[in-house]
Amino acid sequence: MQAQPSCRREWISRGEADTVALAEYLARRVQPGTVITLDGDLGAGKTRFSQGFAAALGVKGVVNSPTFTLIKEYEGRLPLYHMDVYRITQDEAEDLGLDEYFEGSGVSLVEWASLIPDLLPVNRLSLRIEHAGGDSRIIQCEGMGSPYAQWVDELPQQGELKKNGEPEDGKA
Numbered sequence: 001m002q003a004q005p006s007c008r009r010e011w012i013s014r015g016e017a018d019t020v021a022l023a024e025y026l027a028r029r030v031q032p033g034t035v036i037t038l039d040g041d042l043g044a045g046k047t048r049f050s051q052g053f054a055a056a057l058g059v060k061g062v063v064n065s066p067t068f069t070l071i072k073e074y075e076g077r078l079p080l081y082h083m084d085v086y087r088i089t090q091d092e093a094e095d096l097g098l099d100e101y102f103e104g105s106g107v108s109l110v111e112w113a114s115l116i117p118d119l120l121p122v123n124r125l126s127l128r129i130e131h132a133g134g135d136s137r138i139i140q141c142e143g144m145g146s147p148y149a150q151w152v153d154e155l156p157q158q159g160e161l162k163k164n165g166e167p168e169d170g171k172a
């Protein structure tokens, strides 16, 4: 198999609204089978990102951390599979049949994905959220393969996204 291109960027979030704007921007690009992984310490903003993403996808109602349920499904413009694999081992995760979600007709958001590296699809968007003092976060974005590398390459900077996640110049 040919090596897929990948693209990395550091994206600065100056507060919750920026993280939500990034989530909204990415939610505009999703298609069936999109996989986005979220890592970072407790309180980094993984779930906050997921909530903004879900809302932008048209999910009605409350999106909570699925820490105890492992996987929650929501209906939006596309189905949303919100997973949190913090409490399971890779062996246990294998039994969940995650591939069915990753290759399904919806969009997968996986919190703590770095705990199950062997079970992730090769092509994915990885977001690692790091505390950077106060409400600031550094979001390490890595797009692996198509179309994610291009997403990261084209990602507008913080401050270039409007509230609804549209880039300032109106191009989506």
Ligand SMILES: Nc1ncnc2c1ncn2[C@@H]1O[C@H](COP(=O)(O)OP(=O)(O)O)[C@@H](O)[C@H]1O
Binding pocket: 013, 014, 015, 016, 017, 018, 019, 040, 041, 042, 043, 044, 045, 046, 047, 048, 049, 065, 134, 135, 136, 137
């Ligand atoms: N820049 C930011 N991005 C995301 N969340 C932020 C930011 N600044 C402050 N917060 C706050 O940090 C908390 C993140 O919590 P949460 O999303 O549940 O974290 P995690 O799921 O990573 O454990 C929320 O209370 C949110 O309001």
Ligand SMILES: [Mg+2]
Binding pocket: 046, 047, 065, 111
């Ligand atoms: Mg969480």
